[in-house]
Amino acid sequence: MPVPAVHLKTRSGGEEVLIGSGSSAIRLSIASGTLLSEPVRLAYRLAGTDQLVLRALALHRLAMFFRDRRVPAPLFPVSAKARRQADLLRVLDVLAATSSHRAVAETLFGAALVARDWTGGSDYLRSRTHRLIRQARRLAADGHLAHLRSAFR
Template identity: 40%
Template sequence: MLLRYALIGSVGCDAEAQVLPLRRLAGLYRTGQFLPALFPRERKVERLIEVLRVADALSAGASQREIAACLFGTERISRDWRAASDSLRSQVRRLVSRARHMAAGGYRSFLAIDGTDM
């Protein structure tokens, strides 16, 4: 088997991202399994999971308060939902806005190579 791998662009900070898939393949070949060190957790994963949960809740007809209760717990909602700071409700509104944006086609930019959307 002959494997060719082309590096495109200039050498620099972009080079590591281009070599990473090759390192992953080599690790899989060497050990027979994916090496966890070569698959670091994406920083945006937690936020994306929340957005997906909110999108599911919206499609099921949940209110913003119900969504907040699922994400943050009923105790916090009863304590902070009507608080003077309004930060909890604002956070839920941002998540709802993001979920609607993603459902309306914004997910396409998430699929971009550089992942700059999230």
Template identity: 40%
Template structure:
């Protein structure tokens, strides 16, 4: 079950983001592919040769013995929950994908295409991982959260984000737009830290 952070298994918090291999709980990551992994003949064109995906594969096992896996290069990820069978240590597996319904299946179609493409071509296809337009704002919120933790004032946060010259010119401007922008970022950063981050994977397009 997920802990307070929402991970099935927590990663070392000291790792830089591109080095971390986060395994989000399936309840928080609607793109998680539930699969059955059966031993397969490596010559079967439907089989996956596990050694070919090992460079990106991280597997953790829960107390019930089920594997939870992520394929990631630090920037892209594909989540698998192995409901039956094993992926780690296998030479080749035949995956049975557990899809059902309309909305639930739709959320997993793109991750399935990503998995198939990765297994065929050995790279994460850019065309299947469109840039999330919320990245820049998310980074700004992380910076604001860190600054708040260091005791920075809103004006100091504004200087860090937009530069001292702009703050000097616009901070006390009649429109109050710059200060309002910083206040919104502060509110959003605090809301995200209180648990709003759990909705990030659900909300992505």
């Protein structure tokens, strides 16, 4: 199965290539020359030591792509913050349809878990659901974009 790739010309005249799609795309910034005229030889530049671990991970992702001819999904783990933000958006979707906290919990955690633990000996599930609802309402009140920006800093 071919991997999607997009070639972009930047406003400054440079080039970028996105290999794959979504949050697991590999981006190559072309420092000089062009990819459009003939075969190229790639060189990876490391400038400074800030974010060295992230830069090495990017190089590892590229090496795995060349080896396996596919974007290495396991090297693009979903962060806990991203999962949390997705949960908050799902909460807002459920709250738009109903005000039931139990319905929110069933959407997030599954009907079987809610049936077993919603009124059980511990209130962990209700507390977690209420906390997510509070955070989601704050997200809506403050404006989605501002909240998401601060969450990923």
